[in-house]
Structure formats: structure tokens, C-alpha cells
Amino acid sequence: MRAVWISKHGGPEVLEVRETPDPVPGPGELKIRVKAAGLNFAEVTARQGLYPDAPKPPCVVGYEGAGVVEAVGPGVSAGRVGERVFYLTRFGGHADVVCVKEAQAVQMPEAMSFEEGAALPVNYLTAYHMLFEIYRLRPGAHVLVHMAAGGVGTAALQLCRTVPDVTVYGTASAHKHAYLREQGCTHPIDYRSRDYAQEVRRLVGERGVDLVLDALGGGDWKKGYRLLRPTGMLIAFGFANVSVGGRRRLLHLARQFVRVPVFTPLHLMNDNRAIAGVNMGHLWDELELLRRESEALVELYSAGHLRPQVTGRYPFSRAREAFAELEEGRNTGKVLLLPD
Numbered sequence: 499m500r501a502v503w504i505s506k507h508g509g510p511e512v513l514e515v516r517e518t519p520d521p522v523p524g525p526g527e528l529k530i531r532v533k534a535a536g537l538n539f540a541e542v543t544a545r546q547g548l549y550p551d552a553p554k555p556p557c558v559v560g561y562e563g564a565g566v567v568e569a570v571g572p573g574v575s576a577g578r579v580g581e582r583v584f585y586l587t588r589f590g591g592h593a594d595v596v597c598v599k600e601a602q603a604v605q606m607p608e609a610m611s612f613e614e615g616a617a618l619p620v621n622y623l624t625a626y627h628m629l630f631e632i633y634r635l636r637p638g639a640h641v642l643v644h645m646a647a648g649g650v651g652t653a654a655l656q657l658c659r660t661v662p663d664v665t666v667y668g669t670a671s672a673h674k675h676a677y678l679r680e681q682g683c684t685h686p687i688d689y690r691s692r693d694y695a696q697e698v699r700r701l702v703g704e705r706g707v708d709l710v711l712d713a714l715g716g717g718d719w720k721k722g723y724r725l726l727r728p729t730g731m732l733i734a735f736g737f738a739n740v741s742v743g744g745r746r747r748l749l750h751l752a753r754q755f756v757r758v759p760v761f762t763p764l765h766l767m768n769d770n771r772a773i774a775g776v777n778m779g780h781l782w783d784e785l786e787l788l789r790r791e792s793e794a795l796v797e798l799y800s801a802g803h804l805r806p807q808v809t810g811r812y813p814f815s816r817a818r819e820a821f822a823e824l825e826e827g828r829n830t831g832k833v834l835l836l837p838d
């Protein structure tokens with residue numbers, strides 16, 4: 499099989515395509531011929547050496563993809579061979595063959611393309627989990643979505659649209675605002691040229707927002723918390739602020755960690771606000787939960803509510819360009835790696 503390897507921590511130049519023997523499906527596993535694999539911001543930070551959960555290089559990362567079941571391991575019905583599936587895989591996803599547990603693969607509806615399937619699992623499960631499992635998004639809510647033009651951001655905008663009268667404030671570079679509106683954002687905000695917190699406050703008034711989805715981290719968690727109305731919730735689900743210019747900068751890292759606010763239960767009680775954390779990578783053993791959420795997403799897709807937006811497609815041999823697109827913040831929606 500061929501896979502995109504991170505040979506050591508560093509810039510895009512450390513990525514290499516290598517050939518190794520195909521894996522053999524173990525008990526309860528499916529062997530999948532990959533048609534498209536998803537690239538996520540987490541994998542960019544894994545390459546930079548800033549993602550604590552990632553395996554040590556040399557390694558193959560990648561959390562998701564879509565393809566066709568080519569073989570099954572002991573205990574799995576041979577009837578699954580030939581099935582079109584999207585799947586989660588804990589690393590090893592940037593390869594043209596993967597083996598995953600049967601429960602981690604979901605049959606795709608006929609209308610779903612492999613590219614759409616590969617764009618769905620991480621981004622849409624994360625957004626769905628935050629909006630409907632951790633929070634209970636209700637009609638009339640006001641939601642602030644950071645990194646709104648990215649993969650999770652796009653999924654969050656589309657999912658907010660499934661609930662009536664939700665007002666969404668989305669932060670993104672100005673040239674991505676037309677895209678944001680198409681995906682359902684009510685108020686795109688150019689966080690690069692103005693203070694987004696002041697802008698949200700101006701738009702929403704003293705009422706404040708009900709929900710903040712924040713994968714920026716550091717001082718932004720404090721700003722988001724202050725924007726919440728009583729009963730509001732901030733969900734912390736990433737720390738993108740630690741990644742700058744593709745390089746690890748110790749002083750920058752230290753500054754970001756110093757800015758992380760400390761909240762006590764007393765603060766939260768007296769403010770009537772909530773803070774939640776989400777790391778889908780740590781819900782790995784919650785197969786029932788992930789299956790239920792995946793099925794809900796398939797239903798929403800089939801009803802025409804979700805349309806994964808793939809805006810970057812790169813063969814494995816050009817993986818460095820794919821990583822650079824995400825790293826430099828040029829992407830809108832999803833970037834995929836395609837077997838050559």
C-alpha cells in the first residue's frame with residue numbers, strides 16, 4: 499500500500515509517500531480500499547509536533563476517509579465486501595488501504611460521493627456532537643462560530659441551519675464571507691481587521707450569545723466567555739492559536755498558555771454560565787454514541803440538509819501542498835488527499 503508519512507516533525511517538506519505491505523484485517527475488521535482521505539487541522543499540528551495525541555514520527559496520521567470494503571477479517575459477514583463506506587480511523591488514515599473495526603465504518607447512501615463521505619466524519623461529527631449532544635441547540639439561539647469557513651466551521655453553519663431562527667456569527671477572513679453566507683452564516687465577521695468581540699456585542703446587544711464554539715484557545719476563551727448570556731455555554735474544542743506560521747515558537751506557545759483563563763465552579767455558578775470541552779479523539783471507545791451521531795448525519799444528508807464542501811483535492815504525491823493550504827489558512831471547507 500502507499501501512504502503519506504510524516505518522516506519527522508517539521509514543515510511540509512518532511513512529508514513522504516512510502517510503499518509498505520498491505521495490512522491484513524484482524525478479527526472484527528474491514529479492509530477498505532480508500533478512494534479519498536480527509537485532512538484535518540489536527541494533522542497539520544501533528545506534523546509540526548504540536549499535537550500531543552499524535553504518534554511519534556515516522557508515522558502515518560489521518561482520522562477518516564471513504565472507500566470500498568475489499569476484504570473482511572474473522573467474525574465479519576462476507577456480505578460487506580463491495581460496500582461503500584465512510585469511516586473513522588485513529589491514525590493511519592492517509593493511506594490507500596486501511597483496516598478499521600466494523601463499527602467504525604458506516605454505509606454511505608447511494609447519492610453520497612466518496613469525496614463527500616471522506617469530508618463528513620471528523621468535521622460533521624465534531625460539530626454535531628457540540629451542537630446537539632453537549633449543547634441542545636434550540637430555535638432562536640445566537641451562536642458564535644470561530645474558524646467558520648474551515649471544515650468544522652462549515653459543518654457547524656450547515657447544522658445550525660437545521661434549527662429554525664438560529665442567528666450565527668462566524669469569524670473568518672473577509673474574502674471568505676460570501677462562502678460563509680452561502681453556508682448559512684447570518685453575520686460574517688472579519689476578525690483580522692476588527693475586534694470580533696466588539697462586533698458581536700454591537701450586533702447582539704447586551705443580551706449576549708447562547709453558545710460559543712471556540713477552537714482558538716488562549717485569550718479567546720476569556721473573550722468568548724464574556725460574550726455569553728446567562729445560561730450560555732462556551733465549548734472549547736481546540737487550541738489553534740498555538741500554531742503560527744507552520745513553526746513551533748516557544749515564546750508564542752508560552753504566551754498562549756499564560757492567557758488560558760481559569761474558571762472555578764463558583765464563577766460558573768454565580769455567572770449562570772457553562773464551559774464544556776470536546777475532544778472527539780478521546781471518545782474513541784464510545785462506539786455506540788459515535789454510531790448514533792453518524793446515523794443522524796446520514797439522515798440529515800439524505801434529507802438534503804448537509805452538503806460537505808470539498809474545496810481542495812490533492813493526490814498523495816502532492817500532500818505537501820494540501821498541508822500547506824490548511825496551514826496557511828487558505829482553505830474553505832474540506833481538503834482531501836486522493837490516492838494517486
Ligand SMILES: NC(=O)c1ccc[n+]([C@@H]2O[C@H](COP(=O)([O-])OP(=O)(O)OC[C@H]3O[C@@H](n4cnc5c(N)ncnc54)[C@H](OP(=O)(O)O)[C@@H]3O)[C@@H](O)[C@H]2O)c1
Pocket residue numbers: 537538539540620621624645646647648649650651669670671674713714735736737738739741776777778779824826827828829830831832
Ligand atoms: N476537539 C475535537 O474533537 C476537534 C475535532 C476537529 C477539529 N478540531 C479543531 O477545530 C479547529 C478547526 O479545525 P478544521 O479542521 O475545521 O480547520 P480548518 O479547516 O483547517 O480551518 C481553519 C481555518 O480557521 C481560520 N483560523 C482562524 N484563526 C486561526 C488560527 N489561529 N490558526 C489557524 N487557523 C485559524 C483560518 O481561516 P481564516 O483565518 O482565513 O478565516 C483557517 O482556514 C482546529 O483547531 C482543530 O484542531 C477539534
